[in-house]
Amino acid sequence: MSRSMGKIIRYTTNISKGKNVVAPKIRQVEFAELSQAIEKLRVDLEGREYVEEYINTMAHELRTPITGIRTTAENLLMPMSHSQRERFVNNILDANKKMELLVNRLLSLSRIERRDQLESVEKINIESLIENVLTSPSRAGRISSRGIKFEFNIEREFIINAEKLLAEQALANIIDNAIDFTPPNSTINIKISESNTHVIIQVSDQGKGVPEHARRQLFRRFFSSARPDTGKRGNGLGLRFVKKIMSLHGGTISLKNRFMENGAVATLKFPL
Numbered sequence: 093m094s095r096s097m098g099k100i101i102r103y104t105t106n107i108s109k110g111k112n113v114v115a116p117k118i119r120q121v122e123f124a125e126l127s128q129a130i131e132k133l134r135v136d137l138e139g140r141e142y143v144e145e146y147i148n149t150m151a152h153e154l155r156t157p158i159t160g161i162r163t164t165a166e167n168l169l170m171p172m173s174h175s176q177r178e179r180f181v182n183n184i185l186d187a188n189k190k191m192e193l194l195v196n197r198l199l200s201l202s203r204i205e206r207r208d209q210l211e212s213v214e215k216i217n218i219e220s221l222i223e224n225v226l227t228s229p230s231r232a233g234r235i236s237s238r239g240i241k242f243e244f245n246i247e248r249e250f251i252i253n254a255e256k257l258l259a260e261q262a263l264a265n266i267i268d269n270a271i272d273f274t275p276p277n278s279t280i281n282i283k284i285s286e287s288n289t290h291v292i293i294q295v296s297d298q299g300k301g302v303p304e305h306a307r308r309q310l311f312r313r314f315f316s317s318a319r320p321d322t323g324k325r326g327n328g329l330g331l332r333f334v335k336k337i338m339s340l341h342g343g344t345i346s347l348k349n350r351f352m353e354n355g356a357v358a359t360l361k362f363p364l
Contacts, residue, residue: 157187204336210255218250218284218293225264231271238276245283252291252362254341259362262337262345265330266295266358273299274355290343290361301349301356334360 099116118124164183172180226232226242235242252259270280274297281296331347338345343362350357 157190160187200333204333204340207340210258210340212255213253214256215251216254216256216259218252218291219246221260221263222282224260225267228264231264231268234271238271240271240274240276241279243279243281245281250284250286250291254362258337258340262334262360263293265334266345266360269330269358270295270297273297275299286364290363293360293362294357296350296355296357298355301354302347
């Protein structure tokens with residue numbers, strides 16, 4: 093009995109600390125029922141919190157572009173030159189693009205969080221995967237405009253078993269973060285290595301690193317740090333998305349400050 097109670101105490105303590113834990117297996121019927129009831133309550137509360145947070149974030153994030161579109165549309169009713177009209181129309185298109193990006197990211201996260209297994213797993217060459225991500229036209233443009241250089245530490249060919257689209261999205265997210273947070277004319281390093289159990293991808297930037305207050309919130313839905321050059325924040329869904337992708341692959345993601353150097357290092361571990 094004391095052992096079962098101890099399991100429940102540890103379980104509830106971990107829940108209170110925000111840890112993602114599984115309900116303990118308990119033989120005694122009374123304690124097993126209590127454990128199941130706590131687990132059901134936790135899931136229900138998390139679901140309600142997610143919905144509330146989802147709605148609040150959607151409202152907040154969509155309000156800015158919607159207001160911008162309305163204001164711009166009202167201005168278009170006024171007499172103006174062709175160049176002014178063209179600029180206002182482009183503002184509307186930009187605002188629409190931001191709304192579409194947010195909605196698509198939320199839908200992608202919703203779909204991936206409902207999945208419990210991979211589809212279409214194949215052998216993937218990591219170097220080719222990195223090349224696909226870096227040569228994407230929009231990403232290549234950002235890299236060039238910021239004068240960022242990439243250094244590679246890849247000693248040989250590394251292969252992982254993964255769902256290609258998801259693996260590419262996970263890698264793209266951490267590279268995009270590195271681009272956002274590293275200063276212009278700096279270097280991002282990508283290192284591939286292997287342990288006894290995992291293929292390890294590390295992306296290191298030369299930014300300011302992860303602030304102390306942000307370290308425990310990095311993988312929360314909608315949490316985002318301000319970009320150092322613009323002060324703007326992302327939608328706070330990228331790292332959460334990556335964490336779910338890695339979980340589906342039986343792997344992990346971590347994001348820590350570099351040792352004795354400026355910047356952060358994101359680490360993806362895919363099982364062998």
